[in-house]
Amino acid sequence: xxxxxAQASEFLSKLSSIVGADQVLTEVSECWSYGYxxxxxxxxxxxxxxxxxxxxxxxxxLLCNEESVPVTARxxxxxxxxxxxxxxxxxxxxxxxxxxxxxxDRDNRVAVVSPGITNKALQDKAGEYGFFxxxxxxxxxxxxxxGNLAYNSAGPRAVxxxxxxxxxxxxxxxxxxxxxxxxxxxxxxxxxGYDFTRLLVGSEGTLAIITEATLKLTPKPEAVQTMRAIYNxxxxxxxxxxxxxxxxxxxxxxxxxxxxxIQMIRDYxxxxxxANAGALLMLEVDGKQDELASYAGAIKTAATxxxxxxxxxxxxxxAKAALWKTRKALSPALRxxxxxxxxxxVVVPVSNIPKLIMGLEQLAKQHDITIVNFGHAGNGNIxxxxxxxxxxxxxxxxxxxxxxxxxxxxxxxxxTISGEHGVxxxxxxxxxxxxxxxxxxxxxxxxxxxxxxxxxxxxxMFPARDAL
Amino acid sequence: xxxxxAQASEFLSKLSSIVGADQVLTEVSECWSYGYxxxxxxxxxxxxxxxxxxxxxxxxxLLCNEESVPVTARxxxxxxxxxxxxxxxxxxxxxxxxxxxxxxDRDNRVAVVSPGITNKALQDKAGEYGFFxxxxxxxxxxxxxxGNLAYNSAGPRAVxxxxxxxxxxxxxxxxxxxxxxxxxxxxxxxxxGYDFTRLLVGSEGTLAIITEATLKLTPKPEAVQTMRAIYNxxxxxxxxxxxxxxxxxxxxxxxxxxxxxIQMIRDYxxxxxxANAGALLMLEVDGKQDELASYAGAIKTAATxxxxxxxxxxxxxxAKAALWKTRKALSPALRxxxxxxxxxxVVVPVSNIPKLIMGLEQLAKQHDITIVNFGHAGNGNIxxxxxxxxxxxxxxxxxxxxxxxxxxxxxxxxxTISGEHGVxxxxxxxxxxxxxxxxxxxxxxxxxxxxxxxxxxxxxMFPARDAL
Numbered sequence: 048x049x050x051x052x053a054q055a056s057e058f059l060s061k062l063s064s065i066v067g068a069d070q071v072l073t074e075v076s077e078c079w080s081y082g083y084x085x086x087x088x089x090x091x092x093x094x095x096x097x098x099x100x101x102x103x104x105x106x107x108x109l110l111c112n113e114e115s116v117p118v119t120a121r122x123x124x125x126x127x128x129x130x131x132x133x134x135x136x137x138x139x140x141x142x143x144x145x146x147x148x149x150x151x152d153r154d155n156r157v158a159v160v161s162p163g164i165t166n167k168a169l170q171d172k173a174g175e176y177g178f179f180x181x182x183x184x185x186x187x188x189x190x191x192x193x194g195n196l197a198y199n200s201a202g203p204r205a206v207x208x209x210x211x212x213x214x215x216x217x218x219x220x221x222x223x224x225x226x227x228x229x230x231x232x233x234x235x236x237x238x239x240g241y242d243f244t245r246l247l248v249g250s251e252g253t254l255a256i257i258t259e260a261t262l263k264l265t266p267k268p269e270a271v272q273t274m275r276a277i278y279n280x281x282x283x284x285x286x287x288x289x290x291x292x293x294x295x296x297x298x299x300x301x302x303x304x305x306x307x308x309i310q311m312i313r314d315y316x317x318x319x320x321x322a323n324a325g326a327l328l329m330l331e332v333d334g335k336q337d338e339l340a341s342y343a344g345a346i347k348t349a350a351t352x353x354x355x356x357x358x359x360x361x362x363x364x365x366a367k368a369a370l371w372k373t374r375k376a377l378s379p380a381l382r383x384x385x386x387x388x389x390x391x392x393v394v395v396p397v398s399n400i401p402k403l404i405m406g407l408e409q410l411a412k413q414h415d416i417t418i419v420n421f422g423h424a425g426n427g428n429i430x431x432x433x434x435x436x437x438x439x440x441x442x443x444x445x446x447x448x449x450x451x452x453x454x455x456x457x458x459x460x461x462x463t464i465s466g467e468h469g470v471x472x473x474x475x476x477x478x479x480x481x482x483x484x485x486x487x488x489x490x491x492x493x494x495x496x497x498x499x500x501x502x503x504x505x506x507x508m509f510p511a512r513d514a515l
Numbered sequence: 516x517x518x519x520x521a522q523a524s525e526f527l528s529k530l531s532s533i534v535g536a537d538q539v540l541t542e543v544s545e546c547w548s549y550g551y552x553x554x555x556x557x558x559x560x561x562x563x564x565x566x567x568x569x570x571x572x573x574x575x576x577l578l579c580n581e582e583s584v585p586v587t588a589r590x591x592x593x594x595x596x597x598x599x600x601x602x603x604x605x606x607x608x609x610x611x612x613x614x615x616x617x618x619x620d621r622d623n624r625v626a627v628v629s630p631g632i633t634n635k636a637l638q639d640k641a642g643e644y645g646f647f648x649x650x651x652x653x654x655x656x657x658x659x660x661x662g663n664l665a666y667n668s669a670g671p672r673a674v675x676x677x678x679x680x681x682x683x684x685x686x687x688x689x690x691x692x693x694x695x696x697x698x699x700x701x702x703x704x705x706x707x708g709y710d711f712t713r714l715l716v717g718s719e720g721t722l723a724i725i726t727e728a729t730l731k732l733t734p735k736p737e738a739v740q741t742m743r744a745i746y747n748x749x750x751x752x753x754x755x756x757x758x759x760x761x762x763x764x765x766x767x768x769x770x771x772x773x774x775x776x777i778q779m780i781r782d783y784x785x786x787x788x789x790a791n792a793g794a795l796l797m798l799e800v801d802g803k804q805d806e807l808a809s810y811a812g813a814i815k816t817a818a819t820x821x822x823x824x825x826x827x828x829x830x831x832x833x834a835k836a837a838l839w840k841t842r843k844a845l846s847p848a849l850r851x852x853x854x855x856x857x858x859x860x861v862v863v864p865v866s867n868i869p870k871l872i873m874g875l876e877q878l879a880k881q882h883d884i885t886i887v888n889f890g891h892a893g894n895g896n897i898x899x900x901x902x903x904x905x906x907x908x909x910x911x912x913x914x915x916x917x918x919x920x921x922x923x924x925x926x927x928x929x930x931t932i933s934g935e936h937g938v939x940x941x942x943x944x945x946x947x948x949x950x951x952x953x954x955x956x957x958x959x960x961x962x963x964x965x966x967x968x969x970x971x972x973x974x975x976m977f978p979a980r981d982a983l
Contacts (some may be wrong), residue, residue: 054860057695075946143800154757154866155895165842177761199706210704212713213681228926228953234862234932236678238667239942240950241958241977245680249706289622295734295803335763335813338806345803396703398622426704427623466704474707482708485696492964496957508708 053415055093058114058453059424062096062138070144071238072099081121081139085186086127086473087387092119092139095191101219101258103226107140108256108502109225117505120252122163122194122208126184128471129253130198138403142193148259152178157216157233157362158262161329162193168482169262178264181208193257198469199249205302206292206425207333210467213246214263220247233261246493251469251505252495268333272343273361275348275370276328277321281305283354285400286325288424290352291330300331301425304309308377308419308432315380318373321356328424329374365482377421378445385417385434389446391453397427406456407431414449428466454480470508479510522562523561526582530564530606533574538565538612549589549607554857554941556597559940560587560607561847566577567613569687569726576724576970577693578897585973586892588707588720590631590662592652595858596939598666598719603973608662608724616727617703619644621973625684625701626730630661646732652935658869661725662970667717667938672762673770674893680934690716691966701729705963714961719937720972722763722965736801739767740811741829743838744818745789749773749824752794753868756818757894759798760865764813769797769893773872776845776887776900783848786841787825797842845889853885853902863930872923877901882917896934902909922948938976947978 062436063071072095081095098104111118116369117137142163153176164188182195183202201210231244278284306325332342343360361367367434395403411418422430454464454477464477531539540563549563562711566572579586585605610631618627621644634655650663651670669678685699699712746752800810811828860929864870877884905911909957922932922945
């Protein structure tokens with residue numbers, strides 16, 4: 048037995064003594080399945096460990112810091128940026144068995160949860176008390192609250208109710224030195240010390256590992272009304288989005304699909320859409336049952352312009368399902384056309400959506416790639432889909448060049464390269480285009496304070512140090 | 516001329532060359548009026564400077580950093596904690612003439628403002644476009660947006676619309692090294708890099724000086740309905756607050772006054788309040804005109820319990836004014852009783868309000884000080900007023916002992932010692948009771964990164980370094 052493997056085996060035995068042998072995976076075949084995320088990137092960790100308490104997380108990080116072993120925290124691997132792929136080896140710290148706490152404090156509209164609780168489990172439990180937690184990523188049935196916080200992952204309801212950042216009160220966490228801290232408050236106001244809660248939200252596991260979250264809940268609305276608006280051009284639809292957002296009735300969903308996406312749906316499924324549809328908005332308002340008609344009226348008024356060709360209000364559950372059917376037909380259609388498509392989540396100011404869509408049309412031609420767009424229009428958060436197969440080398444190169452142009456376009460339009468997916472590995476090379484050198488240096492130094500030995504999710508989020 | 520005064524005069528001449536001689540005050544009598552805030556503390560700065568641009572702020576900070584001169588940023592001095600009192604001398608950087616930018620971007624629900632714009636100027640301008648900015652401190656006619664951001668100052672509307680933290684998108688700022696950075700985005704979603712926007716919000720001018728803010732606006736509701744509920748005990752009122760906050764109609768104001776405060780109002784003004792009033796809630800709901808009756812109904816249902824003795828809905832503007840008259844009679848009454856009263860802004864979870872009020876009654880007896888409470892009940896943000904004259908030594912000592920007990924009580928009840936006033940000098944000694952040692956050390960190190968020479972508002976917010 049070599050010295051190195053003796054060390055490795057001693058490390059693993061220490062790890063086992065913290066969590067129990069049955070909470071550590073070391074077989075390559077088993078480790079393999081915790082080395083990926085939804086980016087289709089993959090790297091093999093040396094071990095996977097399943098802590099189920101704050102103290103265990105502390106002990107694991109203390110051990111790893113002592114032995115300079117990288118620690119990549121992972122929820123359920125539904126991320127799309129490779130942020131939880133352990134590219135520098137070390138261990139994957141999976142929170143999937145760290146789901147002991149799920150407490151609803153009705154009187155204070157608060158939930159206290161372990162990081163491994165799924166978004167859905169939280170919604171179900173909160174629902175029993177008449178509440179919900181606003182963030183609702185598409186993956187909500189599987190993704191964890193810890194992951195939602197790590198990437199500030201929002202979803203459609205953010206247009207009315209905000210992102211995780213606006214819906215978290217406090218955290219308990221463990222730094223890269225294995226120190227514990229509590230951030231924020233149990234209350235909805237508080238201004239004592241720097242805001243470490245939001246510093247950790249969106250930090251992608253690079254500063255600290257969240258071991259408990261205190262979340263702000265919102266009372267469930269009595270009812271929801273669904274509407275669909277069809278426009279002859281994306282520009283008309285985008286003007287409608289601005290008009291809708293400028294009046295007092297804020298929709299709880301304001302999703303859009305562009306003309307190319309509508310064409311795709313028409314080609315691959317049986318849905319009834321007018322031939323001249325250049326863009327489509329799906330809208331929802333929520334509130335008390337007897338107010339919804341009035342809300343829908345306000346939305347219709349704001350949504351009406353010269354380009355509006357059809358406005359439908361779903362009067363029944365069946366009608367509602369029928370309206371959503373079009374939107375739901377999109378993902379299968381896209382998967383059929385391009386199973387390995389690239390999906391970005393850029394954001395531009397709402398008023399710049401038309402310019403973005405026009406620019407994307409030009410880039411599609413220039414790089415000879417079909418681009419289909421849909422997303423959370425109320426936030427200007429556009430999912431730009433490049434329908435290509437990047438596993439073929441020439442496609443990959445073309446897609447990369449196109450993406451670089453997409454990000455430049457987005458930044459020129461006062462936007463951001465990520466609205467809710469984060470940076471991870473995918474956008475690392477582009478971060479320095481969005482953030483100024485001073486901010487990058489300060490962030491790097493803050494990383495050095497929380498995690499001096501760079502063991503927490505190393506090699507992610509920021510450009511490599513020597514690239515700065 | 517001594518060497519020291521030659522240096523000082525060279526410094527002042529450099530300062531003048533940055534902003535112009537008419538933008539620098541050096542006369543003691545003039546400087547004196549920029550050395551105080553609403554805490555009644557006072558210190559004399561060596562000079563007061565009035566920059567009116569980002570570049571001037573940079574040049575001032577660069578100069579001060581070179582010469583190790585403290586820089587205390589100041590809006591209009593409406594703060595209550597001494598945070599803008601230049602206790603270590605140096606210069607006061609007043610933003611009161613830095614008010615050039617006030618742009619409303621209607622399509623994107625955004626305002627871009629200079630830090631010296633007053634809250635009211637922003638509200639007036641936003642109002643022309645049908646918007647408002649939710650933070651509305653009592654001092655809104657005078658206080659600046661820069662100050663609101665520095666202390667995360669909110670006001671009554673926070674219960675529905677959040678604090679500055681939830682209503683700011685991005686900042687431009689200058690660090691203690693005179694470096695410039697841009698934080699956040701122009702959009703309502705964005706997760707690239709650490710959240711420096713919220714790191715700076717609430718940092719009391721200790722990390723960087725804000726030179727521009729991009730704010731999230733909210734469409735103005737069509738109408739507001741005012742209600743008043745009177746209870747026979749504070750406990751009943753507090754239970755009503757929990758019940759109101761647990762149902763879907765969130766009020767846009769949920770203020771309370773305790774029994775001692777009601778007694779004070781009754782003694783010092785002509786208002787019509789039942790003799791057995793133990794607590795009072797002032798409530799407002801906003802929305803479309805035709806919804807308000809339904810909202811008011813929902814609030815009344817939630818507010819009703821065994822202790823409710825009177826529930827009044829203001830049907831006219833005159834009735835509304837009459838209801839607010841009681842609340843507005845409170846401050847003059849308190850000023851009459853105790854012109855130098857101590858006003859704290861603690862927060863506890865809504866469900867702990869009764870325990871807080873009971874505990875405060877005990878502390879009032881124990882320390883022989885009249886304590887009167889009112890505040891933003893929906894956030895659990897209670898203004899605890901010690902009716903004493905701390906300029907008399909024995910009173911001061913008694914008040915300090917009482918305050919220490921108040922803060923301990925608040926922390927025991929899972930609260931925070933400041934909801935919207937901040938720490939400044941007033942609560943410095945108590946910060947280490949609320950924040951854990953790890954957080955305090957990390958905050959101190961972050962301060963060191965943003966401001967290595969400790970020139971930005973030195974000696975504030977945190978315990979003295981040697982006390983750590």
